[in-house]
Amino acid sequence: MIGTVRVSARYFSVLIVGILFPIATPAQMPPSSADQSVLKGRPHLFGPGIISTPDAEANASFTPDGATFYFAKHTPGWSRDTIVLSHRRGQNWGEPEVAPFSGLWTDTDPSVSPDGRKLLFASNRPIEGRQLPRKDLDLWYVERTASGGWGEPQHIRSAVNSDSMESSPSVTRDGTLYFESSRPTDHPGPHIYRSHLANDEYSPPEILPFSKETNDMNPVIAPDESFIIFFSLERGGIGGGDLFVSFHRGDRSWSSPKNLGAPINSISFESAPGLSPDGRTLYFASDRIDRPTTRTRRVNYRELENELHAIQNGLSNIYEVDISDLQVLNDSG
8 A cells, every 4th residue: 555656645644644653543542621511502414315426535625606516436446536526407416527737647636726716736746857656645736727728737846845745735715735744854743834925925824823733634714714623533433533623812822722523423433524605514534434334134136236336435534514513612622
């Protein structure tokens, strides 16, 4: 697994961290209040049969008008990721299609900027002058053209990309970039970084204070930078990986991360958070199976095939949940 060229950005970190660095198993993790439901929202499958299918899906990003949805499909072994999109058709979503800039290299983590003029993503595609794909991921972007399509992918040329892996880009209204990276100069494993945009140049990245000593991944930042939601394996919780939130204080500091609690988090892996354009709905990936996993009787082959090809078959799906009351986690200290 580790020897492959590249696995999904959302799950590569899980594999690397879990294999190369010691991580507590759920049984070893410290006691947590994560099982105490605070938020009122109840997650449900997003676009079942169209967006969420028996395939493995992750990521969630919308155009500002909410009419187009970008996400990633990946193989069960996470050796190949492709960015796809779906257009809203009334109250439903249309059949997904491969994004015009994807389909050849490993591409994942699509993130549309709040103004809709740029889409950032992670890719192993070769940079200019090279023919072979990278062994890790860098951050790329495409920009809107006059005709309304996307231009050619551009490699972010700044200190943002390094010889380590960069993934999970997310930007604020003023262009500040948040992303995940595993850099040998910092505490081992992936952390969350921030880079400011000025005169079309990104500043040297700075690690977020709460992420210095803990492996944190998959950040999504609110457009107004008021809060950030991310995935972590090391902060305790309900399952193998949980979603957490930290609030940006007026003094530019960050609150201590809090677990989003059940039923958003479960005994399975929750990761790859994304937000609706208004920031009131959370989208995330989970491999949960919302039905008993222990059979009450012996199944025949047809029943077995139905289980294996069900939408909830143990591969990741995309869920949505109302988080309009998220502030309660901030108010609670």
